[in-house]
Amino acid sequence: MHIETDPKLDFKDVLIRPKRSTLNSRSEVDISRTFRFVHTGHEWTGFPLIAANMDTVGTFSMAQAFAPFGAMVALHKHYPAERLIEFFRTDVSKNAFYSIGITAEDLDKLAFVRRQVPVTKICMDVANGYSEQFLQTVKRVRDENKDAVIMAGAIVTGEMAEALILAGADIVKVGIGSGSVCTTRDLTGVGYPQLSAVIECADAAHGLRGHVCSDGGCTVPGDVAKAFGGGADFVMLGGMLAGHDECEGRVRHELRDGESVAVGMEFYGMSSETAMHKYHGGVADYRASEGKTVEVTYRGPVKATLQGIMGGLRSAMTYMGATRLKEVPKRTTFVLVGAQRNTVFD
C-alpha cells in the first residue's frame, strides 16, 4: 500500500488570483483557439467547449445551437447509423465528434457510417481508460481512421495520457468520477481530484504535442475558467448544459393559471439504471450502475447558458490579464482557499 501526500486539487479548492493588466474590457479578449492535432496535422479553430456524449446533451439540436458560437458537441453513441449519416452530410458536423465505446458493434457502425460520409472527429469513451483492451482499440481505430482526430479516455494520470497519445489519440479525455450524475466514487472509491488530474495530464500530453479535454466536474462558469487555467485545451460539460430545449429527456410540466408550463427535465448518467434500461433492457448482472438520475430545472434555449459561460470566461481573462485563451495557463496563479464565496444568503 502506498499513500501520495502532495495535495491534489478540485475546482472548489482554488480561486484565480487577479493580476495587473492593460486590458479594459471583456470585448478585448479572444476565447477562440486554433489547434493543430498531433496525429492528423488537421487544424481546428473555434471555442473549445464540448457538450458531453450523453444522450441528454450530446444531441443534433445542441450541435445546431452551438454552431454559431464555434463550440463543439460529442454526439451520443445511440443515434441510428442513418441519422448519423444524414447529420455528417451537413456543415454543422465539422464541430462534432462521433462517439464510440469499444464493442464490435460500435466499431462496425463507425466503419459503416465512414463508408458513406466523412467523419473527421472520433470520441472513444469508456468508463475506465486504463485497460489494455482500450489501448489496443485506440491503436486499431487510429490505424483504420488515419485522417480523423481521435479523443480518448477517461483517464486521470500523466502516464496514461502519454500511453494513449502514443497509441494514436490526439486528445485525451480527463476525468474519472467527477461528473455531476456519476456515482463511481461512492461505489468504488476510485477517482482523482479534477483540477490536479487536468494539470498533470496536460503537462504529460503537451510534452508529446497532444491535447487535453477536461471532462466532468464543472458546476459554474468559473470552473470552466479554472479548467483552462490548469492547462485544459478543451472543456466538456454535461450537467451545466442539461435542462435546455436542445436536450433530449423527459420534460415535466405543471399547470400554472390553467396553462401547462415546463418546469423540470430528466438528466441521467450514461451508466445509470435509466440509460441501461433504455438501451440494454436492464442492468447487467456483473455491472453495477455507476450513474444516477436527477431532475434539473427546465431552462429554455441553451444559447443564454452558453453566452453566460463565454461571458464568465471573458471576464476571468480580463481579471488575469490574458488577451487570448492560449495565454490563460501562463497567466493563471491559483490560490488555495478554504471557501469559495460568501454563503450568507444561500
Ligand code: 5GP
Ligand atoms: P458533468 O459535466 O455533468 O459534471 O460531467 C459530465 C461527464 O460525466 C460526462 O462527460 C462523462 O464523462 C461522465 N458521466 C456521464 N454519465 C456517467 C455515468 O453514468 N457514470 C459515470 N461514472 N460518469 C458519467
